[in-house]
Amino acid sequence: MAVDAPRDGAPAPVSSSYEVDAPRRLPSYRMTAGRLGSGPSFGNSALWVNVKNTGDIERIFCIAHGKTAVGSIAVRFSIAGRPLRDVAAGDHSMPVYTPLSLDFDEVNVELHPGFLRRRFDVGGSIYITHTIFLPLSAVRNGTESDAPILYQQILIENRGSSEQELRVNGFARLRGDYADDVAATYDRRYNALIAQSKNGEAPVRVFGLTRAPSAYETNFDYGNVYSIICADQLSNTTEVSGDIMGSLQLDLTISAGQRDCFAFKTAVYQTADARNLEAFANAGDEEALGETLDALEDQLHRGEVVSPDGVINDGALWSKVNMHRVMARFPTGWMFTNDPGIMSNVVIRDCAWFVYGCDHFIPNFSRSLLDKAATSQYPNGKLPEFVEALSGRVEDDGLNINDDTPLFIMAANHHFLSTGDLEWLRQVYPALARAGRHIVSQMDQRDLVFCTADDPRGNVWAIASWRNVISNYTVNGAVTEINAECAAALRELAHLAERLEIDDAEIQSFADGAARIQSAMQKHLINPKNGLFYLNIDVHGNPHTDVTGDEVFPVMFHVCDEETGFRIIARLNSPDFWTQAGLRTASALDPRYDPASFSGLLGGVWPGLTWWYAFAAARYHPEFMVAALRASFEHYARDPRLHDTVPGQFSEWFNGDSLVNRGMRLSPWEPPRFLWAAIEGVCGLTLTGDRPKIDPLIPANWKWVGLRRLPYHGREISYFAVRTRGTLMLFTTCEVDTEFVHSLYERDVSDKIPLFSSSVRTIALQRGGEIALLVGNVSDATTSVPIDLA
Known part of the structure; x- marks a missing residue:
């Protein structure tokens, strides 16, 4: 099917860096970190999170307490090597982990409705994907709450020809905006540091991994977070208290052609009771991300403007x-x-x-x-x-x-x-x-x-x-x-x-x-x-x-x-x-x-x-x-x-x-x-309390406009308007008040029409064996689009 450009010879405006994940029809912006100044913000019913452009977490704000519960969280990657003198002596027992230095112009960033994803590689051999997200539930019904957990998911791929040893460190400033009397203990049952304020004022913070870490520590060694010399071995001690840094270490050996995936998790709970901690331990990153994307795919396509x-x-x-x-x-x-x-x-x-x-x-x-x-x-x-x-x-x-x-x-x-x-x-x-x-x-x-x-x-x-x-x-x-x-x-x-x-x-x-x-x-x-x-x-x-x-x-x-x-x-x-x-x-x-x-x-x-x-x-x-x-x-x-x-x-x-x-x-x-x-x-919708009134207010050079899955009086309605012979014709899934000729259909079946081009938007309405199909061009040129009506 050939579809004309939407304007009479004028370029159609399109979003730069706009890409759509076809299975879910969710958009994302893609660019390098060098093009960004600030990172995005995320929120769910329990937490608010600001992200820095470095990929570090700026802070986690607890909704229930109205304060920042956890300060900065940083994930750092190091690769193993040996000093030349040790190699010359034939000593291969003590590797030194050298922190990776990143050029922002070589870090690819994806800003998605459900997550922030950063991708970069080391020498064309080690490829790292870092995905940050908060889980979202499917409904906002006044009873269901989102899990108070921030996920930082890590995927490491070895595309080289030799085995690689890496060290991944997570650092969390556990004090937040509370008094500097924070103490933490490591609990092997939950693979996590559990931090509490001695005065009992603050909520409980849990900083952990989806697997057992190689080592852990609490300290005041802020400089170690951004050391360019080496990533030191952690001591498995938690004696200090105050404005502490909680640290987790994971050492990995990844064979050529293999990959490894895990996640850092940071949670904020009212209390450290067993129910909360078990929920934390059982929270899987893949499941949480999948549920989040399912919820967004449904909710973001309600009230969908199609122009x-x-x-x-x-x-x-x-x-x-x-x-x-x-x-x-x-x-x-x-x-x-x-x-x-x-x-x-x-x-x-x-x-x-x-x-x-x-x-x-x-x-x-x-x-x-x-x-x-x-x-x-x-x-x-x-x-x-x-x-x-x-x-x-x-x-x-x-x-x-x-x-x-x-x-x-x-x-x-x-x-x-x-x-x-x-x-x-x-x-x-x-x-x-x-x-x-x-x-x-x-x-x-x-x-x-x-x-x-x-x-x-x-x-x-x-x-x-x-x-x-x-x-x-x-x-x-x-x-x-x-x-x-x-x-x-x-x-x-x-x-x-x-x-x-x-x-x-x-x-x-x-x-x-x-x-x-x-x-x-x-x-x-x-x-x-x-x-x-x-x-x-x-x-x-x-x-x-x-x-x-x-x-x-x-x-x-x-x-x-x-x-x-x-x-x-x-x-x-x-x-x-x-x-x-x-x-x-x-x-x-x-x-x-x-x-x-x-x-x-x-x-x-x-x-x-x-x-x-x-x-x-x-x-x-x-x-x-x-x-x-x-x-x-x-x-x-x-x-x-x-x-x-x-x-x-x-x-x-x-x-x-x-x-x-x-x-x-x-x-x-x-x-x-x-x-x-x-x-x-x-889209020209006027709410009336009875039948909706539809009178699209579109420029003279627009030939069509539509609206999908609009919540209205306990159900969802869809419609589109097409300009023909100087007037508009409407196709709707409900009775409407309008001055234009309109045809009534039973249901919106747009999701059953596969899209094979990012240059078009479609709305399909069905009654019996008949379908009214809008295929609208959003690009700046006439385009041919394959349509599967099977």
Whole structure:
């Protein structure tokens, strides 16, 4: 079958270094370590791990304790030889192990959704593969937890013609961020060092191998980790205590043509009881990796975006990878922190935006977030700024209103429309109604929602906006962003109340509140000089004319007229806002512009803001939407070493001038906004609570788009749209509302159609003996593709 290129003569964008493992259809980025600046981050329900570009573990953060439990872990390889004087004397009894020195440009790195893999060779004879991963379970159902074990799997192959002797050492700094009173003992039953703090404060750390080590030791010999002279024999002693290094040694003899495989394992447990230690001893690396990949293969292909743009397809899939990594089980429930590996604060704003993406592939985790938010609500209906996930403590930063309260309502509405779970809505509605009434209670005489905070410190104590960590800066009073969110929240709350057949007066109260706020915004918050919105009118009555990325909110939440929306989208598409990596938070011409300070909130580039813009722009300029979606995600892989990014990993924000990453390596609330904009923008899905509405918002030169295995009302749905004769035709697995002609099919059978080319994506829908097959080209040239329909 010949398949045309997706654009009229224009190159199709594809991800650099993008490869797919055919059996599992999981992508990976492949490059040399010399092209990377930082290593990736991994997480499961129990642990968070940062990896260095050297392949060393930077630290293991324990979710249950909220602290780093284990510091750096290093694996070192040495090869045996003899001093020349010993060889001359015929003494071959005492080999000397010389550490291997690695050139980063000769170390091949694979960044995969489930692991980091490093490959290198020694003289073309010894080939070493080092695979790092955390195990992931198949579900996030509120009861199952992931094993708290980090695996470092080692495969050594001797492709030479002679036998080789090697020494492999593992070194672990066992103190972590706890007091320097750590002591460890070696237990032969578990092939592991078991470390505990003498004061009993810290969790138990277990550092072991999948086989018995040749030797072990605890010491303070940090220099031995990076010795370039020799790898000394360990002493089998563990008498020292304090800020100790736990060391394991494995000596190997590998015959020509043979291979050997084993793994270092590092676990963090609450106690050193027999059940935990037996689980550690029985945990196999091959089984754990296989189960992890099985789980990812299923979960990452739910809500699968299929478009002519390879970058957008990749971004949607990797957004789910990133979201999955931050899903954690805290003592107070299943949530995520906005700064993994650093703190345990769960920000309500971030949770709300997480729901918008998470509903499209693991909706039960969304449910957990919303239920926790509801139980954290203040008696007056206000939502806190954050919940401390270890203790359940809440904090509001002294604000009477900000974006947390309306976003909670909107996220709950999104979740209900996605799941159709009326019983859950009945349970959570009282909290939603309290939140709605609180919003109404904060409206002033102009009908604008008013934030009274006026703390002279500025920052979180006087900023109602999402851009809330700017010292000596305030965004208070009548804030455009907050009013847009509150109008949308009350509008959606009225619809939810109608669903439950709540009292008509309550429904009308919320609907009237939404209409009054929207009307007041047009009357008071529009700058007559340029037709754009004020940033805010502060508590002293001063209008602030700053044009910032926050202009997207009235457009995104449909609280401005079409002319104003068009004007905003066009203004933000100007050179003073736009960069190769996405949208600046503030104009480069603004007197306050600072591309590198204040967390990038006065001129840095935030990918999430770029994707808000993408969604807002979709109905005006679909081509702007595509450009915005591509920009920030593509930047992650453009030059990782220069920009301090990790391909496929959603870092937080970039310097507005240099475009170098200045924020978190993996920011939890960036990826869900990409997935939301891709599915509800590009793919044209509108959640209704009944039949989904489908109206793909695609550029004129796109001929097709599709969406697979979307969780919707307790089942999965798939569809694709094809442009023909100037209009779209839809093929769906469920009844939909659409203005286009559509055909209904019974099931998605795409997984049964073998793919023989990385240049195409397919969707196959079946009814009876009939199949509707989409074969879409994502390359920059017409291609011939073999199709097996057997």
